Amino acid sequence: MRRLTPYLYILPGVGAYFVLAFIPLLQTGWISFHEWDGIGDPLWVGLDNYRELVSDEAVRGTFTNALVLIIYHSILPVVLGLVLAALLTRVALRGAGFFRVVLFMPFTISLVVVAVAWQWIYAPQGPANAALDAVGLDSWTRGWLGDFTFALPAVGITAAWVTFGFPLVLFIAGVAKIPASLYDAARIDGAGPVREFFAVTLPALRNELVIAIGFTVITTLRSFALVYVMTQGGPGSETRVPAIELYERAFVQFDVGSAAAIGIALTALIFLVTVAIVYAFERGQE
Amino acid sequence: MRTTRRRRWMLAIAAAAALATMTAIVAHGATQQSTIKMDLWMASGTPEETGVAALVKKFEAAHKNVDVTVTYKAFADYTKTIPLKLASGDAPDVVQGNQGYGLDSTLVKRKLIIPLDKYAKKYGWIKLYGPASLSQYRLRSDGYWDGKSQLYGIGHHVDFVGVFYNKAKLRQLGFNAPPKTLAQFEAVLAKAAAGGERGYLFGNQDGISGTWVLGSLIGHYGSAAYVRNWLNGRPGTTWVNSANRRATNKLLDWVRKGYVTEDFNGVPYPDSITAFSEGEGVFLVTGSWVAAGVLDKLGKDVGFMNFPKGPSKKFQGIGSLSLPWHVSSKSENPDLAAELVNTLANAAAGPVLLKHGRIPSFATPGAKAPNALLREIGVAWQQMRKDNGQLLYLDWSTTTMLTELERGIQEVLGGQITTNQFLARIQKNWVDFQKTWRK
Numbered sequence: 001m002r003r004l005t006p007y008l009y010i011l012p013g014v015g016a017y018f019v020l021a022f023i024p025l026l027q028t029g030w031i032s033f034h035e036w037d038g039i040g041d042p043l044w045v046g047l048d049n050y051r052e053l054v055s056d057e058a059v060r061g062t063f064t065n066a067l068v069l070i071i072y073h074s075i076l077p078v079v080l081g082l083v084l085a086a087l088l089t090r091v092a093l094r095g096a097g098f099f100r101v102v103l104f105m106p107f108t109i110s111l112v113v114v115a116v117a118w119q120w121i122y123a124p125q126g127p128a129n130a131a132l133d134a135v136g137l138d139s140w141t142r143g144w145l146g147d148f149t150f151a152l153p154a155v156g157i158t159a160a161w162v163t164f165g166f167p168l169v170l171f172i173a174g175v176a177k178i179p180a181s182l183y184d185a186a187r188i189d190g191a192g193p194v195r196e197f198f199a200v201t202l203p204a205l206r207n208e209l210v211i212a213i214g215f216t217v218i219t220t221l222r223s224f225a226l227v228y229v230m231t232q233g234g235p236g237s238e239t240r241v242p243a244i245e246l247y248e249r250a251f252v253q254f255d256v257g258s259a260a261a262i263g264i265a266l267t268a269l270i271f272l273v274t275v276a277i278v279y280a281f282e283r284g285q286e
Numbered sequence: 287m288r289t290t291r292r293r294r295w296m297l298a299i300a301a302a303a304a305l306a307t308m309t310a311i312v313a314h315g316a317t318q319q320s321t322i323k324m325d326l327w328m329a330s331g332t333p334e335e336t337g338v339a340a341l342v343k344k345f346e347a348a349h350k351n352v353d354v355t356v357t358y359k360a361f362a363d364y365t366k367t368i369p370l371k372l373a374s375g376d377a378p379d380v381v382q383g384n385q386g387y388g389l390d391s392t393l394v395k396r397k398l399i400i401p402l403d404k405y406a407k408k409y410g411w412i413k414l415y416g417p418a419s420l421s422q423y424r425l426r427s428d429g430y431w432d433g434k435s436q437l438y439g440i441g442h443h444v445d446f447v448g449v450f451y452n453k454a455k456l457r458q459l460g461f462n463a464p465p466k467t468l469a470q471f472e473a474v475l476a477k478a479a480a481g482g483e484r485g486y487l488f489g490n491q492d493g494i495s496g497t498w499v500l501g502s503l504i505g506h507y508g509s510a511a512y513v514r515n516w517l518n519g520r521p522g523t524t525w526v527n528s529a530n531r532r533a534t535n536k537l538l539d540w541v542r543k544g545y546v547t548e549d550f551n552g553v554p555y556p557d558s559i560t561a562f563s564e565g566e567g568v569f570l571v572t573g574s575w576v577a578a579g580v581l582d583k584l585g586k587d588v589g590f591m592n593f594p595k596g597p598s599k600k601f602q603g604i605g606s607l608s609l610p611w612h613v614s615s616k617s618e619n620p621d622l623a624a625e626l627v628n629t630l631a632n633a634a635a636g637p638v639l640l641k642h643g644r645i646p647s648f649a650t651p652g653a654k655a656p657n658a659l660l661r662e663i664g665v666a667w668q669q670m671r672k673d674n675g676q677l678l679y680l681d682w683s684t685t686t687m688l689t690e691l692e693r694g695i696q697e698v699l700g701g702q703i704t705t706n707q708f709l710a711r712i713q714k715n716w717v718d719f720q721k722t723w724r725k
Binding site: 151232248254 | 388395492493547549551552553554557686689692693
């Protein structure tokens, strides 16, 4: 009996995981092999849905867009978080707690609210263009979210703004764990602030980096609300991401089978990327 | 002995009480059974709601034993919920659908709604509505929308696209009457542009309003009957034709000449309505359904007309009758449900709809619209109706056409693809879709 007790403790968690995540995943996988409108009897089509995804240029485009968004939604916030964490922990700033709260704030706001606010910022008559006008860059003004070149970066910058607070808080906590003696030793060896950062701070933050990068990459790949509210995937299909394609297929076109296939493809991609990140860092540690 | 007698008495009383209670229960059950409960589901959006509520009340007054519960849902959620709701164990009796392959095709294919032909005959809908305007509700029983098989629904008011114009702005620019021809329409835009104003308010961030103005131009250059045939998948029709090419190029020309809102692909559609309502621009090409909001702000300065006629000499443009009323195949009282639909859609419903700000699908002689703008919209509709000029909505043609058109229009107007590439892409979508029905 005693040997069973630990399993009883994890039972609620594992049970919830099975009911809410694992079984739906299997169901989605099963549906993805069918042609199904969500109402009648599903028709077995084997791998047809997957073949169609691979051959559909529009679907491939959504995955490319998602990969481009990783730069803005993951890499930029992590780099920004590192720099700010190094500054905030190094300089004895009056009111540091206040700044931390302010910097973390965007991460806590609902994505729909963020999207609507930034839609206004990027509007042709919005503050972004007003600011450019004010500094004499009026030739740069444009309707950012309707521009075929700049719509994706514009959405990306919003994503970076909303995300960077999370890696920042992780890194600040991580830096606090680093023994002061390491910094003292570095300084005695004559390291400047930059050297100190690369030799002491960065290596010590390895675990935090795995979490920050892994988490932000996952959020990027499955992002929906921000893009859907800001641009609905437009102009053209410049900002279309897989989740929007999935949503339209499932709920607008009633093509649940191929929507499920996109979901499974996305899950597989996220799984592979996550494993790759963890593997890369662990290998680096050896 | 005494006690036994007493017990007997008590037993008798108890038995009587029990019997009385049982009778009461049975009687109560009987009255409950004679009250028929009906469910009606619809997409929400005033003033449609208030008009329907008034008509439902009328139906209940005529049927004392019927209790109708109306459920509203925002349009975007509604279209996603209704197939599942109809397939579930408690399907509503009467629901609104949506024409074409977006929704009605699925409902028919899955046998969730019933054909209404016998009711159309019984209640005289064909005569009231005109046979041409009901083709939008005719589908084959396998869900193929051919425009000529069974009648599955009926929509009681009209939703069509026309030109809202600012009368004060026209006068300022030196025009005393609204433009009658496309050349006059462009003259207004040119004059506005010369004065540094973009006369045509275009908010195309989601691409939907682009599909409407393109449809207006196609109606100007081409034939509504041809477009409807294309929507219905008639072999031999194609999107790649000279009317569509000229329409696309004309719109592109307006963009290049600076007649339309700058950076239109980055301007949300609702913002263009707001801007027009606040006195910006001269023209707003959009649906008659925004009338109430525009009127509140602009008052007597706003007018409405059909998009100018072209070579066909007919008023043709994007427009259709409203979302169809359907009767669920699971309704326990289909005849009664059809009668409810009739109350919503017959000639007597016309004045009620008009009073609540909707233009009825049929002529309502004698009934007067509550304001001047609605009267103008009513006149425009009668012109389009007389010319049989409804193009319907272009996205009804395939399940993916809405996105295809929205993306394509943004790209062609943004200079990303050529007019020919745009036309070919739309046609390819149509061909691929039609193939799935022919295999």
